[in-house]
Amino acid sequence: MVKIPENLEAILEKSPNYVVYVLKCKVPEYYYVGYTNDFRRRIKEHESGNGAEFTKFYGVESVLYLDPNSSKEVAMKRETLFTLYCISKLYPKYREKSIDHVGGGKYPGVIKSLSERIEILKTLKNYMDKKSDVFN
Numbered sequence: 761m762v763k764i765p766e767n768l769e770a771i772l773e774k775s776p777n778y779v780v781y782v783l784k785c786k787v788p789e790y791y792y793v794g795y796t797n798d799f800r801r802r803i804k805e806h807e808s809g810n811g812a813e814f815t816k817f818y819g820v821e822s823v824l825y826l827d828p829n830s831s832k833e834v835a836m837k838r839e840t841l842f843t844l845y846c847i848s849k850l851y852p853k854y855r856e857k858s859i860d861h862v863g864g865g866k867y868p869g870v871i872k873s874l875s876e877r878i879e880i881l882k883t884l885k886n887y888m889d890k891k892s893d894v895f896n
Contacts, residue, residue, distance in 0.1 A: 762803055764823050771826045772799055778835035780827040780842055786819030789850065793843040793864030795835040799826070814863030839864060844883060 762783075764772070772779070779799050783792040783806065792815050796802040805811035806820045827842070829835040843864045850858035 762807055762820050762822060764803070768823055768826045771828055774828065778829045778832055780829060780835050780838045781823060782825040782842060782846065783815065783820050784822045784824050785815065786821045789853075789861055790818045791824070791846045791862050791864075792818070792820070793839055793846060793862065795829070795832075795839045797832070812863065818863075 778795055778797050780793065780795045781799060781802075783794070784790075785792060792806075792812065794802065794812065802811060803820070803823070806815040809816045811820075825842075827838055829838055843862055846862040847858050850861050854861060
């Protein structure tokens, strides 16, 4: 069972609508980013292998971060930003392979086509050039 740290439980109690979440997978340095309007249900789906192909393949170890949002539209945009943020943090170590270490947002598949990988790298470059801080 995936443990939700106490400080994140408090966020869930206050979150009225949608939440973006970052999960640490069982495979070291693999992460999944998602959004939901029912986090407890969604985490059970991930644990049982019914959540996403990425978490089914790599498993879920823990919840790293929760970001409450007021609407689905905002949550979807934040999910993509958090996915790019996670990839950017791994990029110096893994270069292009960092894409394979993060699932979620517009990039949920375990195996990505060459065209998808090129799109992600271009988006990542734009993201890193802007030096966005998604945690603000």
